[in-house]
Amino acid sequence: MHLVNDRPVRAPLDVDTDEPVPSYAFDPTDPWTQTFQAGLERAGLRGRRVYEVGVGSGANVLFMLRDCAASRVAGSDLDRRLPELARALLSRTAPELADRFRPVHGPVSLLDVHEAVTEAAAADVVVACLPQVPDPFDPLYARFRTAQLKTAAHPGDPGDDHVAHYYPWTAFNDRPFNSIGMGLIEALLTRLKTVAPQAEVVLNLGCRIGKATLVQVLRSYGYRTEELASRIVRQHAGTDISFFVALETAMRGTGYEQDVRCEFYADPEGRTQLSARQARALLDTDPAAPVYHEICVLRGHPQATGGLL
Ligand SMILES: C[S@@+](CC[C@H](N)C(=O)[O-])C[C@H]1O[C@@H](n2cnc3c(N)ncnc32)[C@H](O)[C@@H]1O
Incomplete structure (x- = not known):
């Protein structure tokens, strides 16, 4: 829904x-x-x-x-x-x-x-x-979340649209960018390198981990990127964004805070930026609170030289 x-x-x-x-x-x-x-x-x-x-x-x-x-x-x-x-x-x-x-x-x-x-x-x-948020019931994600946030997930009834929002984090733990929610998409890019190296990819992506990071992931797999469309949308009420809060918390004090910076907004124009923690706090107080994030469509052109990974 x-x-x-x-x-x-x-x-x-x-x-x-x-x-x-x-x-x-x-x-x-x-x-x-x-x-x-x-x-x-x-x-x-x-x-x-x-x-x-x-x-x-x-x-x-x-x-x-x-x-x-x-x-x-x-x-x-x-x-x-x-x-x-x-x-x-x-x-x-x-x-x-x-x-x-x-x-x-x-x-x-x-x-x-x-x-x-x-x-x-x-x-x-x-x-x-494809989903870019770990399944709140995933055991490895549950451990990560509990370690960072000191609370267990209360995702409620997943309903039948669970599969459209979440992916099994543990299954993609061997992927370098799984830690930022890109494991499922990386697994696809890896597979394409073997079965369809000639194919362009066109991905519709949530930019909550930052658009620059998304571009970096595609580049790492040997694609030159081009943005085809973008829009700021309301955070979907059915998706638990605690993952991004846990990620932000995990980055604190590492020196890489600026490299992985979650991007939410308080308005549909994207003028007032919110951290994931601020976004989560607003939604905890009022599930109808105005919280937004960007989505974008990136095209990846395969480069003859391949990628780093
Ligand atoms: C957000 S919906 C997008 C549906 C459609 N492509 C669109 O843009 O309207 C994500 C779709 O990916 C499917 N999906 C989730 N995980 C998948 C996986 N590992 N392999 C293939 N499809 C998957 C879901 O069942 C769902 O239909």
Whole structure:
């Protein structure tokens, strides 16, 4: 369930499917989706083959085929219901484009099945909007959080949109930038270096750890970056941001405070910056408090020289 102007919005889905529809499916009014699509529009997809990791319910599949004139889109998702939902959405909304979408059935984590690898290998562009916040129930994150904040997580009922917001931190602990919430995305970039080194990547990213840091992560994996879209959005009420507070606390006194600086705002123009601790305090006092952060769409152009990692 997404919030727009503080109101929960149920996706206006009108698809013919036997599958249960997750509450977070297809909300074209969501500012994250709108920003992602503004970036996709500028990504030069006309006539190109795209793979979407985490198709959601197909809002972008439809958009990339119909509005961006991509020649073909393939896609998968960790939630096994979603590729089928995407197919149903496309068949109903733009039946003439249905044969240009190849759903890879799953569950598929990143590109962990043969068919996903084959499809990604044939892609010119790989797009994704993946979680950058550790699962509050993850054991390693729970230890980190307790060590830094001296409190256990109280994330409440995760609901069925948990998978759209959080990722299993421990599973990506071998990734250098996992500590700042980029482990899942790094695992994707690592995989792409092997299976689709030619492909551009277009990522819709939360900038709560700082945009400069995001650019650095992509550069480390051998991509030249280009910003395609950006917007300041309301902090999603369903995502626990304690991780960023714990991160800030962990950096204190290390000399690297300026290198990893969490960025939140008290206004939608981004004039008044807040630390994660200040943002969390405001939301603890009033869950409807105005707390914002930037999101951006970064395109990564693969560089022949590869990356540092
Ligand atoms: C924030 S939603 C974005 C959905 C869609 N791409 C969009 O932009 O509207 C994140 C999506 O990534 C999926 N996801 C989360 N972890 C994943 C993983 N490890 N591999 C593949 N998909 C994943 C979720 O199920 C969800 O559909």
